[in-house]
Amino acid sequence: MTKLDENPRWLAVTALAKIKNGAYSNLQLNQLIREHSLDRRDVNLLTNMVYGVIQHRLTLEFWLKPFVKRPKQLVPWVHELLLSALYQWQFLDKIPQRAVFNETIEIAKVKGHPGIRRFVTGVLHQMDRSGLPAFTTIEDPDERLQVMYSMPKWIIQELRRQVGQDKMVAVLASLNQPAKQALRVNLDQATVADVQAELETAGLSVEPSAVAPAGLIVTAGQAVNTAALAAGRLTIQDESAQLAVDALDPQPADRVLDACAAPGGKTTQIAAALAAEQGGQVTALDIHTSKVKLIAKNAARMHVANRVAATQLDARKAQSEFGDAQFDRILVDAPCSGLGLMRRKPEIRYEKQLADSLNLQQIQLAILAAVAPTLKKGGIMTYSTCTILEQENQAVVEQFLATHPEFELETTPTKQGLKADRSTKTLTIYPDDYLSDGFFIACLRKK
Incomplete structure (x- = not known):
């Protein structure tokens, strides 16, 4: 066994205990990967275990329950250690059961006292002898x-x-399937074919996205440390998320408002379609100073800073700040429950309630109503969310139209002709449609 501090199984248990206590999975993982010298295989195992245990937590708890008499008295890391052993045993078919059990017992021995080692050993052996409870x-x-x-x-x-x-x-x-590693090529700097060739030369396996025209999917290797990413020729962005700006269809000379912009992925996508010399500019809003700085930093990395005005402002104050009929196009990528991201951020499923969607609906409507006067006549306002519940999607659009007769709903366009046979003008991408994030997009034209 590798030194415990560098052991991906122990690091996974450490991360899981912190995430259970409220930390964000992606931030915890990134921090651990930065702080420890892990090879690619160990990074993959660590990532797989953390996301896998969170994704399957209710299943793993069900299997563990008969073997732990007083679960509330378990030390948190011991609880996560047992769940991670179950996950490896049941879901990772390339790791032999013997190796999983031996490593788990070794971690219990090194990290805990003899009583913990005996307890963990006893639970694992009892599971093996008795078998796990059936869903039936x-x-x-x-x-x-x-x-x-x-x-x-x-x-x-x-x-x-x-x-x-x-x-x-x-x-x-x-x-519960792994999230794809999706990228967006910065079309202001390079072509999709050129970036694909560059990544393949760097040893990655890459294929074009069937969902987003500027999208690439990495099927082997990691794009995060590539020269293309560092130089701003690409950014990490899910395929579905790219569709909102495609539907907005900004033109080179447009003045665009990105009302809820942080961290700036869609802002830089809008900016790449604009021409500064023709007056094209995107005003990108966020209420937090730190996030406004993040938008500006992303714009600089993607070489579009001359077309981005990153501004600290609550979108609900847009009219008093900018006045009426100032923008050709507006993107409202609204704050939402994020339930379309459950593959990528699995802990979301345990944190949200239906009441959250209903509360967010009021915020979403308030933002739409506040920015609507700043749109020029004939202009397009695109409303998008990364959730799959109609309370935050179709219902918001219907309520907005009911109180804003100066707007009409247009069919959401996609360059790849996605769901061309759908009966709705809005577009909902469910997580099973293309194995991308769940997303909703509506296009509203000011008459």
Whole structure:
């Protein structure tokens, strides 16, 4: 076994205990990877274990329950150690059970006292002898789905109501698959083909996105340390997230408002389509100083800073700040519950309640109403979220239109003709459609 401080299994347990206590999974992982000298294989195992345990937490808890009499008395790291052993044993078929158990017991021995080592050893051996409980023992069908897919019951029931049983199950199954490594090429600096060739020369396996025209998918290797990323020829951005700006379709001389802009991925995408010499500019808002600095930093890295005005402002004060009819196009990528990101940020599923969506709906409507007067007649306002619940999507658009007769809904365009046969003018991308993030986009034209 490698030194414990550099052991990906122990680092995963450390991260999981902190995430259970409220830390963000992606930030914890990035911090651990920065602080420890891990090779690519160890980084992959660490990442897989952290996201895997979070994704399957309700399943793993169900399997563990019969073998731990007083779970609330367990030291948090010991609890996470047992869940991570279960995850490796049941979900990682390339690691032999013997290796999983031996490493888990060794961590318990080095990190804990002899009583902890004996306890962990006893639990693992008992699981092996008795076998794990079957899902079929759960009588309530929704509770069974909750445990099988590790998804809170309220999400299961709300999705069933909105999309039907079959689609709901397909969405749940897809959310426990690994997230794709998606990139957006900075078309202001390079072509998709050139960046693909550059990444392949650097040893990565890359294919064009079937969803976003400027998108690339890395199927082997890591783009995060490449020269192309450092030089601003590409950025890390999900395929679905790229569609909002494609639908907005900014023109070179446009003045654009990005009302909820941080960290600036969509801002830089808008800016890449603008021409500073023709007066094209995107005003990017956020209420936090630190996030405004982040937008500016991203704009500089992507070589579009001369077209970006990063501004600290609550979007709900846009009219008093800018006046009426100032912008040709507006993007409202609204604050939302983020349930479309559950593959990428798996802890979201345990943190949100239906009430959160209803509260956010009021904020979303307030932002749309506040920025609407700043749009010129004939201009387009694109509303987008990274959630899949109609409360924050279709319902928001319908309520906005009911109180703003000067706007009309247009069909959301996509350059790849996605869901061309849909019956709605808005576009909802579910996580199982293209294995990208869940996303919603609506285009509203001011008459």
